């Protein structure tokens with residue numbers, strides 16, 4: 001019996017030999033885990049979920065509950081590996097006889113180390129820009145579906161939205177154009193002019209999930225780079241205020257895009273940065289990894305996934321680029337997902353994995369479910385190739401319907417429309433980008 005578990009909890013780990021206690025067989029054994037002796041960790045609660053129905057209550061969880069789960073023991077605890085630490089965790093333990101001997105982990109959203117612009121561009125204008133960008137670049141891929149298949153080919157001219165005279169609701173003032181341009185370009189070190197982080201893609205500004213006038217389900221930059229509760233400062237200024245500079249009176253306006261970057265790297269970079277392209281130890285243990293990234297991600301810039309993948313490839317020993325690509329693809333494959341925002345959602349086909357939130361596919365097999373594709377790769381040596389992603393008319397519910405499907409292609413391949421019904425993945429091929437000109 002499969003014990004795949006739904007996403008959306010902060011940390012979710014099914015049983016793993018070596019790091020977890022034996023799976024409980026009864027409700028009493030489950031509850032008794034509260035007294036379990038662990039090094040540097042305490043089990044705060046252990047609740048048997050016998051009927052497979054989990055209520056998460058009136059919280060920010062979406063949805064606020066799950067049903068149809070296998071019986072399991074829900075364990076919540078606190079880990080304190082070093083003095084002063086306080087790391088909450090949750091473990092779902094399946095019945096021992098049902099355990100597949102697979103571990104499934106879900107991490108919570110990382111604390112991003114980025115300074116961002118003040119709300120110089122109002123939220124409604126971000127949507128205005130996104131709509132204009134999509135209108136400009138949607139058809140570059142041959143299909144008018146509200147999705148920019150490859151934003152690298154989109155070169156929207158912000159000046160086309162420039163206000164003829166004074167600032168207004170349907171145009172951009174010069175300062176707003178300047179702010180937007182900087183977001184697309186990414187921050188540079190003021191001393192060396194070198195890139196600190198890649199820029200954001202066209203289409204990530206305000207993720208447009210509906211027609212104009214309808215409510216847009218996803219906020220884009222407005223949820224991450226500006227703070228609706230404190231509009232005079234960026235969303236995560238407290239990260240720098242307390243974690244980096246340890247100063248409640250720290251003034252984010254005085255951030256220095258040079259020396260302060262050094263302070264960040266020195267003080268917390270060694271703890272927070274997960275950017276090393278050296279995966280040789282992982283590879284040597286026959287590890288397999290699938291990465292995916294939404295092309296419209298407003299949190300992490302989409303190109304950063306490609307940059308990381310390319311950096312890993314550059315560490316391969318092959319003497320030709322083709323050799324290095326093959327060596328890398330033997331254990332690491334990247335899928336760029338058109339029209340997807342941060343990990344899920346967006347105007348594109350974004351349902352392709354039970355291993356992440358809001359992405360449950362319509363079919364449970366290795367072509368529709370990236371999690372199963374990974375299992376096939378690890379357990380049977382069958383590497384994933386073209387996968388299928390699905391766009392539903394709504395995110396949840398048994399009455400949802402498929403709107404269209406698209407192939408997900410192994411980077412550096414991209415999907416290309418070949419003709420035929422545009423709602424069918426079979427109308428698209430995964431092709432190589434012939435040369436850099438195609439990206440212009």
Ligand SMILES: [Ca+2]
Nearest residue numbers: 138143145147
């Ligand atoms: Ca399109």
